[in-house]
Amino acid sequence: MRYVGLLGYPLRHSLSAVFQQAALDALGLDLRYQPWEVPPEEVPAAVAALRGPDRLGMNVTIPYKETVIPLLDGLSRSAARIGAVNTIVRQGDALVGYNTDAPGFLRALRDDAGFAPAGRRALLLGAGGAARAVAFALLEAGAWSLVVTNRSPERASRLAAELAAVDRDEATGPGGRTGVQVALWTPTALAQVLQGVDLVVNCTPIGMRHSDGEGQSPLEGVLLPSHVLYCDLVYNPEQTPFLWQAAAAGAATLGGLPMLIYQGAEAFRMWTGMAAPVEVMFAAARKALQG
Numbered sequence: 001m002r003y004v005g006l007l008g009y010p011l012r013h014s015l016s017a018v019f020q021q022a023a024l025d026a027l028g029l030d031l032r033y034q035p036w037e038v039p040p041e042e043v044p045a046a047v048a049a050l051r052g053p054d055r056l057g058m059n060v061t062i063p064y065k066e067t068v069i070p071l072l073d074g075l076s077r078s079a080a081r082i083g084a085v086n087t088i089v090r091q092g093d094a095l096v097g098y099n100t101d102a103p104g105f106l107r108a109l110r111d112d113a114g115f116a117p118a119g120r121r122a123l124l125l126g127a128g129g130a131a132r133a134v135a136f137a138l139l140e141a142g143a144w145s146l147v148v149t150n151r152s153p154e155r156a157s158r159l160a161a162e163l164a165a166v167d168r169d170e171a172t173g174p175g176g177r178t179g180v181q182v183a184l185w186t187p188t189a190l191a192q193v194l195q196g197v198d199l200v201v202n203c204t205p206i207g208m209r210h211s212d213g214e215g216q217s218p219l220e221g222v223l224l225p226s227h228v229l230y231c232d233l234v235y236n237p238e239q240t241p242f243l244w245q246a247a248a249a250g251a252a253t254l255g256g257l258p259m260l261i262y263q264g265a266e267a268f269r270m271w272t273g274m275a276a277p278v279e280v281m282f283a284a285a286r287k288a289l290q291g
């Protein structure tokens with residue numbers, strides 16, 4: 001028996017454990033996906049254990065996506081840029097860190113919403129780890145402009161400055177420029193920004209079950225234009241108050257479950273060398289969400 005798993009603390013009921021194990025079983029692989037709920041002082045030992053012959057790697061979640069970086073032998077370019085690792089793969093004797101949230105998000109946009117970011121304008125709500133992955137993914141995919149807004153404005157400004165530096169270095173957008181701006185986290189400011197964007201991504205936990213923001217939308221009370229695609233990274237519940245609000249405005253929506261499944265599918269492929277059965281993963285995750 002060999003093992004993969006999820007490193008985090010605390011680990012409540014993990015949807016990743018459910019859908020990854022279902023996928024491993026569906027392909028008849030002799031692999032167990034384990035929850036590795038480890039306090040901070042034990043993280044170095046948990047990562048070192050991946051060097052054993054019975055380990056293929058692991059996923060990493062809050063609060064360790066940055067903590068694990070100095071414990072690894074190498075990083076993918078995108079994990080280095082985002083500054084966060086959500087997947088570790090043992091490659092021979094080396095532990096290499098990846099960020100599969102970014103490609104997972106882009107695949108969800110493409111496959112589940114038919115949205116191509118090249119030349120488009122996006123508003124990101126939030127400036128934490130998920131917002132960083134989404135922002136760098138959109139830049140790499142050639143988005144024309146990004147507006148970042150956050151409850152704590154200084155965090156939005158820091159992220160926008162980093163994004164603008166990447167843009168200056170690489171001139172990502174069509175025509176050579178991707179503008180990066182910061183907007184105030186107020187209904188009036190956001191209502192105005194909404195008129196000029198094609199995509200809004202909620203990268204905050206507002207709307208998540210069992211959280212302070214349960215039952216709420218991050219754009220409560222704001223009139224939502226119908227030409228925009230509204231995307232929520234929250235996946236529990238699958239249909240969030242934000243998505244209900246957008247659908248009621250006649251707009252297209254995308255929930256967080258496809259991104260969760262596709263980031264997991266990419267990790268699965270890297271560990272096993274096999275394409276992940278995503279339909280099996282979706283079915284297992286939806287069953288767990290409903291149960």
Ligand code: NAP
Binds near residue numbers: 208
């Ligand atoms: P994080 O690093 O802790 O960042 C949280 C962000 O949300 C910060 O910008 C924070 O603002 C903001 N925020 C938190 N509570 C808020 C509130 N009550 N009102 C306004 N803003 C609030 O977390 P994260 O890793 O980015 O995750 C954010 C969400 O994305 C979570 O719900 C997570 O489950 C989800 N996610 C989904 C996927 C997926 O695959 N679908 C992947 C990654 C994350 P401040 O800076 O002001 O604190």
